[in-house]
Amino acid sequence: MKKENSKIILTGAIIGIAAVILVALGNPKNMGFCIACFIRDITGSLKLHNVEKLQYARPEIFAILLGSFIIAKIKKEYKSTGGSSPIIRFVLGFFIMIGALVFLGCPLRMVLRLGGGDGKAIFALFGFIAGIYSGSKFLGQGFSLGRTYKIEKNNGYIFISIISFLTILSALGVIGNLDKTTHAPFIASFTFAIIVGIMAQRTRFCMVGGYRDIFLFKDFKLFYGSLSLLIVVLIGNIITNNFSFSITMTNAIWFFLSMGLVGFAAALAGGCPLRQLILAGEGNSDSIITIIGMIFGAAISHNFAIASSPTTVNTNGKIAVIIGLLIISAIALIITKQKKEELKKLGL
Amino acid sequence: MDIKKIDARGQSCPIPVVLAKKAIDKNPKKLEIIVDNVAAKENVTRFAKTMGYNVNIEENDIDDIILKIEK
Numbered sequence: 001m002k003k004e005n006s007k008i009i010l011t012g013a014i015i016g017i018a019a020v021i022l023v024a025l026g027n028p029k030n031m032g033f034c035i036a037c038f039i040r041d042i043t044g045s046l047k048l049h050n051v052e053k054l055q056y057a058r059p060e061i062f063a064i065l066l067g068s069f070i071i072a073k074i075k076k077e078y079k080s081t082g083g084s085s086p087i088i089r090f091v092l093g094f095f096i097m098i099g100a101l102v103f104l105g106c107p108l109r110m111v112l113r114l115g116g117g118d119g120k121a122i123f124a125l126f127g128f129i130a131g132i133y134s135g136s137k138f139l140g141q142g143f144s145l146g147r148t149y150k151i152e153k154n155n156g157y158i159f160i161s162i163i164s165f166l167t168i169l170s171a172l173g174v175i176g177n178l179d180k181t182t183h184a185p186f187i188a189s190f191t192f193a194i195i196v197g198i199m200a201q202r203t204r205f206c207m208v209g210g211y212r213d214i215f216l217f218k219d220f221k222l223f224y225g226s227l228s229l230l231i232v233v234l235i236g237n238i239i240t241n242n243f244s245f246s247i248t249m250t251n252a253i254w255f256f257l258s259m260g261l262v263g264f265a266a267a268l269a270g271g272c273p274l275r276q277l278i279l280a281g282e283g284n285s286d287s288i289i290t291i292i293g294m295i296f297g298a299a300i301s302h303n304f305a306i307a308s309s310p311t312t313v314n315t316n317g318k319i320a321v322i323i324g325l326l327i328i329s330a331i332a333l334i335i336t337k338q339k340k341e342e343l344k345k346l347g348l
Numbered sequence: 349m350d351i352k353k354i355d356a357r358g359q360s361c362p363i364p365v366v367l368a369k370k371a372i373d374k375n376p377k378k379l380e381i382i383v384d385n386v387a388a389k390e391n392v393t394r395f396a397k398t399m400g401y402n403v404n405i406e407e408n409d410i411d412d413i414i415l416k417i418e419k
Contacts, residue, residue, distance in 0.1 A: 077386050079411070084358070139366055147358030204387050209362075216362055217369065217395055270360050279360075286360075348354075348370040
């Protein structure tokens with residue numbers, strides 16, 4: 001096994017272990033280590049939505065940003081950049097969150113749900129892969145959000161500072177609803193997440209990239225990471241007696257379409273929610289805008305009954321997913337058409 | 349013969365690798381790709397090597413990384 005591959009397999013495994021242990025320590029079951037859920041709860045901590053049990057600026061997000069930030073600084077990969085289609089990225093982040101909250105989970109949690117025996121997540125996985133396949137087709141034909149530029153270096157420090165501030169206020173109970181939001185102890189969440197942040201920065205771990213690179217380049221490196229995550233969660237859940245297999249066809253089409261939306265939008269945005277956080281830690285303002293789009297998406301989802309509950313997919317959720325797929329398709333088609341002409345001029 | 353040069357600075361992955369692939373699909377003997385981030389350097393290098401090319405890496409002091417790709 002190549003050294004590069006063993007590192008990404010280890011990263012996937014550590015995310016899996018973190019998820020299983022954080023659930024055992026108090027994180028909601030199978031939320032474990034869901035980036036979309038954590039971001040939604042940050043949104044709630046600011047009362048941008050009013051679901052009382054989803055209001056806590058989870059330390060996992062701050063710690064992932066910090067881990068990536070520190071290791072990027074040490075490895076001299078930290079660079080304040082921005083200016084690559086910020087508003088399109090905002091829209092992509094928005095719909096990534098809409099899709100994730102209709103399915104109830106980001107790509108990480110989808111794998112965690114699979115590993116817990118939730119058969120409905122299989123439909124989501126198929127949708128996710130179909131979405132990434134569509135995104136990859138456009139990328140292969142030249143889709144790009146345009147180049148990024150070096151920007152004033154302090155830009156890169158602002159987002160992580162804001163998140164650290166919110167995290168402290170929330171942990172102290174000044175903002176949010178710490179008592180009603182189920183959570184693992186601060187120190188446990190923080191420790192696991194900073195390790196994940198460091199390892200994911202080094203290995204470029206990405207749930208979307210795993211499939212995208214197979215479709216585009218037959219490169220399996222990133223895929224091994226998500227495979228190892230699934231295997232570890234499966235074993236972990238069996239050991240801790242959290243595995244129970246069930247499957248129904250109810251809403252299967254909506255799980256397929258909602259994660260299809262996540263896969264499609266995230267492929268165009270250059271990575272899954274975890275990867276966006278890692279890039280944000282490296283000083284990438286484009287990814288920060290994507291995350292802010294996700295925060296906005298979380299607020300809209302909960303304020304307008306778009307987010308699903310564990311038992312039902314709401315009509316508004318279904319409408320939002322369809323609108324999302326149409327808008328993302330339009331973005332992909334229009335930009336790819338323009339980029340193809342540019343590439344032709346370059347003789348590619 | 350002119351060496352094909354591709355400027356992929358400011359592009360984040362997978363775009364630099366897509367550009368590399370488009371150029372490599374035409375089976376050139378030599379190719380130069382300029383990138384400016386480490387992930388792009390790693391990914392383009394890995395791709396070029398699996399396609400049977402050698403890669404020489406030159407870095408300058410303004411963060412440009414020039415990947416000289418050769419059969």
